[in-house]
Amino acid sequence: MKNIAILSILFAILTSCNSKPEAGNKSATTAHDNIVQLTDAQLKNAGVVIGKIEKRNISSILKVNGMIDVPPQNMVSISVPLGGYLKSTKLLVGMRIGKGETIAVMEDQQYIQLQQDYLTAKAKLIFTEAEFNRQKDLNQSKASSDKIFQQSQADYTSQKVLVKSLSEKLQLIGINSETLNENNLSRSITIASPIDGFVSKVNVNIGKYVKPEDVLFEIVNPADINLALNIFEKEINKLFIGQKLISYANNSPEKKHPCEIIFIGKDFGQDRSVEVHCHFEKQDVTLIPGMFMNAEIEVQSNNAWVLPSDAIVNFENKQYAFAVKGNNEFEMEEVNTGNTENGFTEIILNDTNGLSEKNIVSKGAYNLLMKMKNTSDE
Numbered sequence: 284m285k286n287i288a289i290l291s292i293l294f295a296i297l298t299s300c301n302s303k304p305e306a307g308n309k310s311a312t313t314a315h316d317n318i319v320q321l322t323d324a325q326l327k328n329a330g331v332v333i334g335k336i337e338k339r340n341i342s343s344i345l346k347v348n349g350m351i352d353v354p355p356q357n358m359v360s361i362s363v364p365l366g367g368y369l370k371s372t373k374l375l376v377g378m379r380i381g382k383g384e385t386i387a388v389m390e391d392q393q394y395i396q397l398q399q400d401y402l403t404a405k406a407k408l409i410f411t412e413a414e415f416n417r418q419k420d421l422n423q424s425k426a427s428s429d430k431i432f433q434q435s436q437a438d439y440t441s442q443k444v445l446v447k448s449l450s451e452k453l454q455l456i457g458i459n460s461e462t463l464n465e466n467n468l469s470r471s472i473t474i475a476s477p478i479d480g481f482v483s484k485v486n487v488n489i490g491k492y493v494k495p496e497d498v499l500f501e502i503v504n505p506a507d508i509n510l511a512l513n514i515f516e517k518e519i520n521k522l523f524i525g526q527k528l529i530s531y532a533n534n535s536p537e538k539k540h541p542c543e544i545i546f547i548g549k550d551f552g553q554d555r556s557v558e559v560h561c562h563f564e565k566q567d568v569t570l571i572p573g574m575f576m577n578a579e580i581e582v583q584s585n586n587a588w589v590l591p592s593d594a595i596v597n598f599e600n601k602q603y604a605f606a607v608k609g610n611n612e613f614e615m616e617e618v619n620t621g622n623t624e625n626g627f628t629e630i631i632l633n634d635t636n637g638l639s640e641k642n643i644v645s646k647g648a649y650n651l652l653m654k655m656k657n658t659s660d661e
Contacts, residue, residue, distance in 0.1 A: 317615040318608065319655040326611055329654070333607060334645035336638060339589045341629050343622045345521065345580040349512035352560070353572045357504040359478055364455040366495045367391035369487050370471055374500055376485055380476045387499060390471040394456060398468045401449040401460060408442045415439035480504035483572065503572055510542055510561040512578055519557050521582040522547060528561060528580040532570075540567060542578070589627040594645045595620060596652045604630075605644040605651050613644060613651055 321329060367389040374386055418435040421427035450460040456472045484501035487493060510530055514522060526544045531537075542561040551557060561578075563570070595618065596603050602620045605613040616638065621629030632639060644651060 316655070318612060319605075319615070319651055320610070320612045321651075321654065322611065325654065329650040330647045331613075331644055331651070332646035333642050334591070334594070335641075336588050336590055336630060336632075336643055338586055339627055341587050341589055341622055341624045341627060342581045344624075345518055345582045346577065347512050347514055347518075347580065348575065348577050349510055349559075350576060351570055351572050351574045352509045352511040353503055353505075354507060354509065357478070357480070357507050358483075358572075359476075359480075359502045360498045361386065361474060361476075361500040361502065362495065362498050363389055363472075363474065363493060364495050365391070365393055365397070365452075366493055366497075367394070367472070368492050369489055369499070371489065372485075372487070372500075374482050374485050376482055378482045380480060380482060380502060382476055382479045384476050385473050386476050386502075387474040388471055389456075389474060389493075392470065394458075394472055395468060395470050397449065397452055397456075398458065398463060401446070401453060401463065402465060402468075404442065404445045404449055408439075408446050411435070411439040411442045474499075476502055478502060478504050479506075505568065505570070505572070506566060508563065508566070508570060508572060509545075510540075510563065510576055510578065512559045512561060513552075513554075513556040514559050516551060516555045516557070518582070519547070519559075522559060522580065526580065528578050530561070530563075530576045530578040532574060532576055536577070540570070540576075541565070587621065587629045588632045588639065589629055590618075590643060591645045592623055592626050592628045594643055594648050595628050596648045598652060603648075603652075604638075605648050606638065607642040607644065615652070615655065 321331075368391055370388040370390045372387040374380070380386060415435045415438070418427055418432045422429065422432035453460045453463065457474070458469075458472060480502045482500060483503045484498070486497070487499045493499060522544060524544055524547060528542050528544070530540045530542050541564040543564060544559060545562045546560040548558040548560075590604060594604050596605075596615075598615075602618050603615045604618050606616050608614050618638070619631040619633070621631050623629070630638075
């Protein structure tokens with residue numbers, strides 16, 4: 284019985300040893316999972332087209348972001364030089380305004396005082412001028428002293444300066460001093476828009492008192508808005524004035540806005556970026572100052588190895604192409620890809636596998652991948 288037990292153990296060991304080559308055969312089959320073979324009918328149905336890797340000029344795209352900007356001459360902050368109370372306004376944010384159109388009416392007692400001071404000074408100027416002329420004649424005939432004449436001359440000059448300064452103050456608040464008289468004094472003034480544009484800010488309400496330094500409204504002329512892009516230091520040498528680019532908003536990426544670079548900044552920000560200003564080739568009323576934008580800039584053109592984009596398949600986060608082995612056999616080989624343009628993808632070639640000399644499947648690559656994976660699953 285003891286001998287029979289020993290023989291049984293030996294038999295089991297021999298049996299397990301004989302099964303190892305089968306495991307080896309299975310792993311050998313797995314090593315060829317990157318090869319697919321088709322019948323003539325399958326090849327025809329797969330729509331396979333054969334080509335070769337080729338040289339072609341392909342550009343790289345620089346993707347950046349920025350925002351809509353307005354030149355200083357196209358944005359106006361409205362304030363009242365003497366301050367006052369806001370009597371009326373019709374402005375709302377987004378409203379379009381024409382140049383010269385009344386946008387607000389202000390009132391304050393100081394406007395009345397200023398007009399009174401001007402008319403009083405103007406009346407006194409008539410007297411001082413007459414006195415100056417009288418003393419001039421007397422001085423020439425030696426009927427009055429030089430001191431009296433000089434005093435009258437100084438009084439006349441001072442009064443002219445006062446009238447002129449008060450006239451300029453009236454002009455600041457929109458009152459024409461030449462037409463002002465004692466019958467048309469007003470406690471209110473009108474504020475007119477200095478430009479065509481739309482209202483971007485309203486900072487006041489009816490009855491509010493504003494100081495001279497307070498901004499009542501901001502008006503923007505969108506006729507010459509710019510796109511200000513932030514370009515990092517390592518990319519700035521790829522750009523030049525006159526370079527074309529495409530921009531689009533986050534909320535409508537399908538709507539493209541062609542632009543041209545008009546100015547490249549010379550100062551770096553804290554994040555080592557430079558501000559680049561671009562001009563829109565066509566103005567769009569939907570573009571609002573302060574809106575964030577994305578942009579794509581074609582920065583260079585290289586003579587690179589390329590394959591049609593249809594020749595590249597993505598599998599398990601890697602890129603592959605199929606090389607022709609012959610007899611309806613195709614081998615899937617990993618490739619490193621670069622930029623894509625006009626239906627072609629750059630291949631960063633490390634030609635240790637001789638890919639540049641092989642025939643490559645330029646169309647139908649995904650059909651081969653599906654056939655390969657379906658076969659391996661079986």
